[in-house]
Amino acid sequence: MLSVPLTSEQLGLLERLVANTVVPRLLLGSRTESETQASALRTLTPVTLEHVGEFAELVISRDISESTRYFEAMRANGATVEVLFQDLLAPVARRLGELWDEDINDFIDVTRGVAQLQQIVRDYSVAFHSEARQPIANRRALLMPMPGEQHNFGIAVVGEHFRRAGWHVWGGPPHSLEDVLELVGGQWFDVIGLSVSRLDNTLQLSADIARIRQRSLNRTALVQIGGKPFTDNPALVASVGADATAIDGRQAVLQISAMIERSGETAAV
Secondary structure, rough: OOOOOOOOHHHHHHHHHHHHHHOOOOOOOOOOOOHHHHHHHHHHOOOHHHHHHHHHHHHHOOOHHHHHHHHHHHOOOOOOOOHHHHHHHHHHHHHEEEEEEOOOOHHHHHHHHHHHHHHHHOOHHHHHOOOOOOOOOOOOEEEEOOOOOOOHHHHHHHHHHHHHOOOOOEEOOOHHHHHHHHHHOOOOOEEEEEEOOOOOOOHHHHHHHHHHHHHHOOOEEEEEOOOHHHHOOEEEOHHHOOEEOOOOHHHHHHHHHHHHHHHHHHHOO
């Protein structure tokens, strides 16, 4: 049970943390099809479900130094930083959300755990980039949640994937739609990545994306939208005026790169 009483404001913050920051589906995959995911985890990566459970316990209850030693030990055993970001940190983030949902761990535990995951992403950013083999030069991406959303951990991971591929990345949570419009109107971006955890008003989101396109210095910029509503129902992507969605950072980079390449081939014809 919760070990400290929470105010309604704290509960609201925690709900946004779990639903938006911990692992939005655009950024770090789906929480559905758990059996399929478990099978893939066992067969396609050195990271096991046992590793996920152990690491979740570490980031909740131990010092960051112990979490870092565990992360380093997995690297020493042959796991790349990319694999660990995607197959260890992402499932651990989902697990933190589940522990809170199940009333096993409290607000302080979950926020401590998420903070450690964010710190590890920052600490291993250079190593993550150094693993890249064929970076894409001179590409610019704007990655941010829609105003009112907070996707700090997920956005950080997706941004690292784009940077690793050689992209120049801008981002951060905007205070208002005007902040987004000012950015896209003042700088050239090849892709505008937006994240939404809840879709309460499809028409409003569609209108906001239309305004972003109209203000964009690059009128052919691709708009990639993500979050649980779009993971659950990809048909919503077109209905809000976006071009694509993705379930994780790796797919986001590959998808956008392929779309840009196809558009270049079409223009050359």
